[in-house]
Amino acid sequence: MDMLSSDAVLPEKYRDHALTGVWKDHRDCHIKPDLVLNYQKTDDDELLILQLVRLGSHSELGL
Template identity: 50%
Template sequence: MKKHYDVTKFEKVAQDLFDYDIDALSRKYRDHALKGEWHGYRKLHIQADWLLIYQLNNDELTLTLTRTGSHDDLF
């Protein structure tokens, strides 16, 4: 990962996504649905300016980790 991100924080988020506790994801990582050209994707904050965009397929545990980086990197 570029910018020397702490991979252990990413691993923790990945585990929380695997457990899929949407309330915890919303509270801990400000998880929310995206709009516009990113409709169908979700975004959460691993850290203040380290974001993860992901997609869930049909409310099943098929997780597509799409992009990660700072807000400026992604948008």
């Protein structure tokens, strides 16, 4: 969470990537091999807003 909230680039092991389709404004990263965090970052006048959207396994999230 510290890296996400500081706008740092996550290490490769977290497989952070942008999503597409209805989730196109979101990203996801892998906390563990089958534990995925979907999140959204928004910059608003020098304020970074981090919204944690969904957390679950690939099957729970329909991935």
